[in-house]
Each structure stands twice: as C-alpha cells, then as structure tokens.
Amino acid sequence: xxxxxxxxxxxxxxxxxxxxxxxxxxxxxxxxxxxxxxxxxxxxxxxxxxxxxxxxxxxxxxxxxxxxxxxxxxxxxxxxxxxxxxxxxxxxxxxxxxxxxxxxxxxxxxxxxxxxxxxxxxxxxxxxxxxxxxxxxxxxxxxxxxxxxxxxxxxxxxxxxxxx
Amino acid sequence: xxxxxxxxxxxxxxxxxxxxxxxxxxxxxxxxxxxxxxxxxxxxxxxxxxxxxxxxxxxxxxxxxxxxxxxxxxxxxxxxxxxxxxxxxxxxxxxxxxxxxxxxxxxxxxxxxxxxxxxxxxxxxxxxxxxxxxxxxxxxxxxxxxxxxxxxxxxxxxxxx
Numbered sequence: 001x002x003x004x005x006x007x008x009x010x011x012x013x014x015x016x017x018x019x020x021x022x023x024x025x026x027x028x029x030x031x032x033x034x035x036x037x038x039x040x041x042x043x044x045x046x047x048x049x050x051x052x053x054x055x056x057x058x059x060x061x062x063x064x065x066x067x068x069x070x071x072x073x074x075x076x077x078x079x080x081x082x083x084x085x086x087x088x089x090x091x092x093x094x095x096x097x098x099x100x101x102x103x104x105x106x107x108x109x110x111x112x113x114x115x116x117x118x119x120x121x122x123x124x125x126x127x128x129x130x131x132x133x134x135x136x137x138x139x140x141x142x143x144x145x146x147x148x149x150x151x152x153x154x155x156x157x158x159x160x161x162x163x164x
Numbered sequence: 165x166x167x168x169x170x171x172x173x174x175x176x177x178x179x180x181x182x183x184x185x186x187x188x189x190x191x192x193x194x195x196x197x198x199x200x201x202x203x204x205x206x207x208x209x210x211x212x213x214x215x216x217x218x219x220x221x222x223x224x225x226x227x228x229x230x231x232x233x234x235x236x237x238x239x240x241x242x243x244x245x246x247x248x249x250x251x252x253x254x255x256x257x258x259x260x261x262x263x264x265x266x267x268x269x270x271x272x273x274x275x276x277x278x279x280x281x282x283x284x285x286x287x288x289x290x291x292x293x294x295x296x297x298x299x300x301x302x303x304x305x306x307x308x309x310x311x312x313x314x315x316x317x318x319x320x321x322x323x324x325x
Contacts, residue, residue, distance in 0.1 A: 017236055017237070034238055
C-alpha cells in the first residue's frame with residue numbers, strides 16, 4: 001500500500017531551538033536525528049492546526065522561543081519538492097538516496113516526518129543499513145550527514161510570532 | 165535641536181560603545197571593585213582579546229553544558245559532563261586559529277559535534293572516542309570510533325577543517 005505523502009507544492013517547517021543558531025547562522029545540528037529515529041520532525045504550516053500545535057509545543061519547550069520575554073520563534077522553511085529532489089550518492093557503491101515527507105499526525109495534526117531511504121529501506125541514526133543486494137550493509141552516518149548539509153542549504157530561516 | 169539634546173541627556177551613562185582597551189579600563193575604574201578582582205578581570209580580558217575564537221568556543225561550551233533533559237523537544241539528553249571535559253581539554257590543546265572555522269553543537273545523545281564553516285566536515289566527540297566525516301571534491305575522509313585524546317582530535321580538526 002502506498003504511503004500517504006505530503007504534496008510537493010507544500011512547505012514544511014522545522015522548529016528551531018535557539019541553541020542551533022550561532023552568530024545568526026543556522027547550524028547543521030538542527031537536522032540531526034536521535035539514535036534509532038527514522039525521520040526528522042517537521043510541521044506543516046498549511047494544516048489548520050499548525051499555529052495551535054506550535055503554541056502548545058513552545059509552551060512546553062521554552063528554549064524554542066528566541067528569548068524568554070519574547071513571543072517569537074525561529075523556523076526553517078523547506079519546500080517539500082526541493083526536499084524530495086535531494087539525491088546524494090555515497091561512496092563507491094553509489095547508493096541512491098530517496099528523501100520523502102510523510103504526515104505523522106499522531107501527536108500533532110500538522111506533524112510530518114522527513115524520511116531518508118536507500119532502495120526503500122529507511123535510514124535510521126546509529127544503525128547500519130542492510131538494503132537489498134548489500135553484502136555487509138553501510139553506515140547511516142555519512143548519509144545522514146550529507147542530508148543535514150543539504151537541508152541546511154535548502155532552508156529559509158524565518159522569525160515567527162507565537163501565542164505561547 | 166533642543167529636543168535632540170534632551171534625548172541625549174536622558175541616555176544612560178554607559179550608552180557609549182566599549183570597543184578599545186582604554187574603554188574597558190575606563191569602565192573598570194568607574195566601578196567599585198577589589199584590586200584582586202580587577203586583576204583577574206584584566207587577565208581574562210587580555211586572554212579574550214588575544215584568543216577571540218577560543219573564548220567564543222569556551223562560552224559556547226558553557227552554554228551547551230547547561231542544556232537540560234529534552235532540550236530538543238524530542239527526548240534529547242543533556243551533554244555528558246565527561247564529554248564537556250573532553251572538549252575543554254581539546255580547546256586547551258588547540259590554538260586560537262584552530263577555532264576560526266569550527267562551531268560546537270550538541271548531539272541529542274549527550275555527545276558533542278563540531279562542524280566546519282568552510283566545508284562539509286564534522287567531528288563527533290564522546291566520552292572515550294571520536295568519529296569524523298569530511299566530504300570534499302577530493303573525496304570522502306572518514307574515521308569511526310577512534311580513541312580520544314586531545315592531541316588526536318586537534319590533529320583531525322586541522323586535517324579536515
């Protein structure tokens with residue numbers, strides 16, 4: 001069964017902890033996956049609940065506010081079409097990496113995930129990838145690192161108001 | 165004109181910029197402070213003036229050391245104290261210019277990562293090991309789970325910056 005996809009015409013937003021911005025520059029660390037995690041969390045501003053989802057999240061995580069006294073937060077906007085077009089080739093095996101964006105509305109209606117796959121196998125942090133046809137598998141780290149830099153390059157950082 | 169003067173007079177006394185050594189010393193003399201503290205501050209200012217990048221790295225490390233559980237909103241753990249101590253020892257063994265191109269960031273598993281501002285290079289630092297990845301037109305350089313020593317880490321920084 002084909003998984004539900006976010007439209008390529010949409011934008012998704014990665015909410016940014018202020019620790020990820022150094023001297024006004026967004027750092028690749030903003031796009032790091034937790035160990036064992038299969039996707040990078042983003043939110044969909046096009047979904048009606050986006051603002052209330054963000055308000056709720058930021059009220060629970062004040063480090064995502066620019067300053068404790070200011071009701072502003074940073075987000076990195078990414079075009080879903082551009083994210084899908086990320087294709088990195090790794091090492092001698094010339095692996096073809098597919099990046100996709102799928103809804104993950106279990107916690108917040110506007111939540112979505114950026115998935116990275118090699119031959120249909122999802123890349124997880126701290127795990128080697130045994131994809132079909134591979135003898136020993138490959139480390140996920142170089143793949144995820146390239147993804148981090150690509151997402152950084154595609155990001156459009158924006159300062160937004162919150163009611164939290 | 166009168167209105168402008170009134171506004172200027174209302175400005176706080178410390179509104180002028182503190183840019184030079186003389187400015188700093190003038191400020192230090194203007195506040196009540198013990199000679200010992202003044203000496204210590206003066207030493208610190210002198211160190212920071214000559215080691216701008218190292219000072220920034222140390223400040224960043226202090227900031228990262230204060231991160232709490234779930235700082236990323238997704239269950240991230242605070243940076244491990246031993247990892248902070250390791251990075252301190254790296255900074256101690258490095259030169260100021262080594263830090264011109266590197267930014268320290270937290271990883272979500274309690275380790276630290278430094279990323280190059282110039283190229284796609286990064287080094288992860290744990291308690292006993294470090295790993296690095298670097299991609300350039302010349303190809304890829306990787307090293308995984310290398311035994312940590314400040315000297316080896318600084319050598320890698322210089323090789324892949």
